[in-house]
Amino acid sequence: MSTTMQAQQAIPAASNDFKSDCHTFTEYWRSLSLALDGLPAKPQRDAAQQAQATALLDAGRSSRERFLEQHVVAVYHALTADQSVLLRLEALIDAAALQFPGLVPDAKVLARENALRQGDKDGHEIDQGLFLSTVLADPACGAHLCHAMLLPHPRTADYLEAFKRDGRVDLGTVIVERQGTAGYVYLNNERFLNAEDDSTCDAQEIAVDLCMLDPQIQAGVLRGAEFTKGKYQGKRVYCTGINLTHLYYGHVSYLWYMKREMGFLNKIFRGIATPDRKPDDIRGQTLEKIWISAIESFAIGGGCQYLLVTDVNLAEKSAYLTLPAKKEGIVPGAANMRLPRFVGDRIARQAIMMERVIHCDSDVGRLVCDRIVEDGQMTQAIDEVIDAMNRSGVVSAGSNRRAFRVAHEPMELFRNYMAMYAREQAFCHFSPALISNLERFWDASSRRM
Numbered sequence: 001m002s003t004t005m006q007a008q009q010a011i012p013a014a015s016n017d018f019k020s021d022c023h024t025f026t027e028y029w030r031s032l033s034l035a036l037d038g039l040p041a042k043p044q045r046d047a048a049q050q051a052q053a054t055a056l057l058d059a060g061r062s063s064r065e066r067f068l069e070q071h072v073v074a075v076y077h078a079l080t081a082d083q084s085v086l087l088r089l090e091a092l093i094d095a096a097a098l099q100f101p102g103l104v105p106d107a108k109v110l111a112r113e114n115a116l117r118q119g120d121k122d123g124h125e126i127d128q129g130l131f132l133s134t135v136l137a138d139p140a141c142g143a144h145l146c147h148a149m150l151l152p153h154p155r156t157a158d159y160l161e162a163f164k165r166d167g168r169v170d171l172g173t174v175i176v177e178r179q180g181t182a183g184y185v186y187l188n189n190e191r192f193l194n195a196e197d198d199s200t201c202d203a204q205e206i207a208v209d210l211c212m213l214d215p216q217i218q219a220g221v222l223r224g225a226e227f228t229k230g231k232y233q234g235k236r237v238y239c240t241g242i243n244l245t246h247l248y249y250g251h252v253s254y255l256w257y258m259k260r261e262m263g264f265l266n267k268i269f270r271g272i273a274t275p276d277r278k279p280d281d282i283r284g285q286t287l288e289k290i291w292i293s294a295i296e297s298f299a300i301g302g303g304c305q306y307l308l309v310t311d312v313n314l315a316e317k318s319a320y321l322t323l324p325a326k327k328e329g330i331v332p333g334a335a336n337m338r339l340p341r342f343v344g345d346r347i348a349r350q351a352i353m354m355e356r357v358i359h360c361d362s363d364v365g366r367l368v369c370d371r372i373v374e375d376g377q378m379t380q381a382i383d384e385v386i387d388a389m390n391r392s393g394v395v396s397a398g399s400n401r402r403a404f405r406v407a408h409e410p411m412e413l414f415r416n417y418m419a420m421y422a423r424e425q426a427f428c429h430f431s432p433a434l435i436s437n438l439e440r441f442w443d444a445s446s447r448r449m
Helices: 003-009 018-037 047-079 089-099 107-114 126-137 139-149 157-166 201-213 244-248 254-270 302-306 335-343 345-353 378-392 397-408 411-429 432-441
Strands: 168-170 174-179 182-187 219-224 290-295 298-300 312-316 320-322 371-373
Touching (some): 018 047, 047 139, 126 254, 139 254, 312 378, 335 411
Parallel strands (some): 290 312
16 A cells, blocks of 8 residues: 555544544644654655655645644634634744644744755645635634734834834834825835845834824825845835745745735735724724825836735836736735736736736726826825825725725635635645746746845
8 A cells, every 4th residue: 555545544534522633633643743754854855755755744734624624613712712812823823833733833843944945845834824724714713813913013012102203113124204194114125126025024014003003194105215226226116026036945934925915915905903893894993094005117926916905006107017926836915806806807817827017107007006107206296195185184085995895805705815825825835836937937046045
């Protein structure tokens, strides 16, 4: 009998006894882990050893899905004290690793994987995706997790008073400033052309929080910081999406995708929630403000996704948009759900699956961009939009934003999409095709970290 058949046949059956199944499955996961630890690291395995490792990993994932299908609600209630505690997804994952050993990778496993290039990893973080997908697929548990991710970031409080006092905080890869009634979130990852990775995610979310929570700020602006050297010295660029070099070398975590979508971007789209009240669009339970995107040079991949949640998009005449998901080998966040609302289904598919470039100063580009400005005139354009807001007031802005969401993307739709995304992105993140694409289209192996 093959190793694959042996591992699959050994998967325990789930029962109605949660406590008993916890013990049974934990022991099973421990046995798989011991067997996998007995093999060489992935780069040193021969074909037979790799086949054995694949069988063990597949059996583990099948067993986790079987366990979660039966017990996800009980697991989530155990981790959140019957939903009395709102845990962000990274805290939820950490708690699950401790309370249900083997359900998701623990710190030791992650540390070992994080030391490897992406193509040399076994993909233990896929188990995080399976867990989050199943949680999000349950309406009550998923809504509770979405609520937790709309609360202020745990580190926001460290900066809030200083920001209110000084009007500026430097978060490294992001700088946030208050200028009059506007809060500017400057993307500042200059070395990588404002690409996104684990060094930017928390900083972006904290910056958005600060703008939301400062009572002097009425609108937020996403804009690239002015570059100090290189090809774009003295200029600004918006965002080039995921840091493909870091991705190739294994320095983009799976949880980055989920934190980005459910934290930073969803807060721009839905506002910030409070612990004691559900983020209910119908009852207006979030604190939210108008957000402006300033697209200078280009908005690539994740940068293009920003435009789908901001309220006013200003673009330079020469700027362009792309969503090169085919080349990257991943799902482009929530763009599959949101972009068709702007440009229609066919053009959205062409952009995501056929690498179509959208020039901002074009008929299609104007479906995404509200105003095209001459190159070099972005600061004036931003000032004019903010001045118009100040003169007319933004009293109804939150109401109109909620009305659009109820009609086009209520929380339930977002939750359901994220349940799919959590699973699919986990497998894409560790797909051999992703590595092949990065080597073919990005020449990743020759890039420096």
